[in-house]
Amino acid sequence: MRAETSNCTELVRKTASAFGDQKLRQLFESVVVLDSELVEAIKLRRKCQHFRILVIGRANAGKTTLLKKVCDSVEEPEIYSPSGKKVPILISCIYGLTLLTQRGEHDINNQLIFKSNRQFIFHDSRGFESGSGDELHQVKTFIASRAGAGKLSEQLHTIWYCLPTDTNRPLLATDEHFFNTSATGKVPVVSIFTKFDGLLTEAVSHLVDEGYSWEEAEEGQIDQAMQMLTNNFTKPLMSSKFPPTNLVRLDDMRSETSDCSELIEKTFNALSDNTLKMLFVSVQQNNINLCIRQAMRE
């Protein structure tokens, strides 16, 4: 046991299997280092403390709400400049009311960090809404500069591309342009269909317009919404030249009961590099299930 190469994996496994109560076993597994790969994870965390995600999505797509959920925060993120200086909140007073304004939230180069989970760094881009080539150029430049960063901690690890589904403008021409022209190199893109609850409402209206009763429309809303999702989003995205690595549909992220575990799993699956997978698992604070499953896989 004094040798560097020895480990106590067998003891840990046998202790885990001795628990009759499944919850106790899971608790044990979650607090114990299951094997040398997790020791590697600790070494890796010394080198790189953050998992860096670029979030793209037009105004109102639900980006901030989603990030708060991922980081289990009710507070707004803190904003840091590329050099790590905190961007101050602007305090103004209008008609006796004190207003706090977040500055630089949508500047792609700034870093958004939630106090509740400082291990994620987000970059927020409002996408290509205006249709001008400038925005696309800015995003491409950002991706290229991060790809060229020497240090793992400075590199971009994943892109979350948010597409609101409760809209009558599903994919903008510029969204299609992105997926047809932007090779993101090794950085996986997870397309996130946000506000699916809004699409369900749309589906009900659509069915009622088609002559169905309210009861029938409510019954058929999920099938109808899934069909709309497939036709308006999934098919065009997946037939593009650089399709997203993975797709996720999210329900109402404002609701207390909704969770983003599917997004976390699909992001994990989208990572092709084992080091990054390990880093991603190690930055989870709210998603203990992924940690447990990953440990059990070994």
Ligand SMILES: Nc1nc2c(ncn2[C@@H]2O[C@H](COP(=O)(O)OP(=O)(O)OP(=O)(O)O)[C@@H](O)[C@H]2O)c(=O)[nH]1
């Ligand atoms: N119906 C519905 N509304 C949502 C959902 N997520 C967020 N919203 C609402 O949509 C609005 C915009 O949400 P944000 O999270 O601020 O969107 P954003 O993409 O960060 O917007 P910008 O920062 O302005 O680009 C807010 O009123 C949210 O409460 C959702 O899943 N379903």
Ligand SMILES: [Mg+2]
């Ligand atoms: Mg926002």
